[in-house]
């Protein structure tokens with residue numbers, strides 16, 4: 135039996151996936167701690183436990199993500215762009231544009247019909263337009279990031295957040311809160327702000343349908359809705375969006391092992 139592992143070591147989280155024969159996802163794990171912590175090791179141990187297999191049964195472990203070069207148990211490493219492309223194409227081969235928003239960066243990847251990368255762009259310089267922006271705002275509002283979606287969806291009149299910098303936007307949100315603006319409208323404005331920055335990046339890459347989101351922020355329906363509006367397109371929902379990098383790495387591990 136060929137088991138391969140993909141591990142995606144991000145800035146905020148560590149994700150692992152076990153694949154059987156390069157096509158059957160048998161276990162996954164996520165630890166809320168990324169590069170520079172024991173999160174990758176924990177995620178690796180958890181996934182082995184949940185798959186009920188031992189390290190010696192793993193044919194190949196491929197690491198990806200921001201901290202991919204730091205993982206000792208890996209056999210090889212691959213870029214996040216390639217892994218997200220592989221993971222998403224495996225889940226849905228109709229996808230031509232991936233908008234991947236993680237904890238610290240955002241990437242837009244254009245795929246060919248064969249699933250190869252035909253164009254891409256990345257923002258890793260500024261927290262606005264990344265999960266970090268949402269995490270900071272959720273903290274100010276004393277909410278979990280997973281709760282933002284419900285508020286955003288109930289908004290009738292989203293607030294416009296005009297600051298382009300996360301630090302200034304933080305002050306803006308606090309000032310809006312003290313004015314008594316509805317939380318629903320404030321949170322919708324926060325989601326819109328992330329979506330509009332990423333949409334600008336996507337337009338530079340060129341948006342070809344079908345479009346999907348990957349990365350942790352894909353779980354935020356408020357951002358998904360806002361992005362769909364900004365790009366005038368439907369955003370396909372990919373199950374396990376936060377695991378696409380790890381899934382792609384496990385596929386790449388299988389390809390490398392069997393080549």
Ligand code: ADP
Nearest residue numbers: 144145146147236237265280349350351353354
């Ligand atoms: P990285 O790989 O850079 O660590 P991820 O792709 O794991 O990042 O995404 C992390 C981001 O996903 C967080 O910053 C957070 O904003 C968002 N996120 C994580 N879990 C959820 C959730 N349940 N609902 C909404 N957003 C989430």
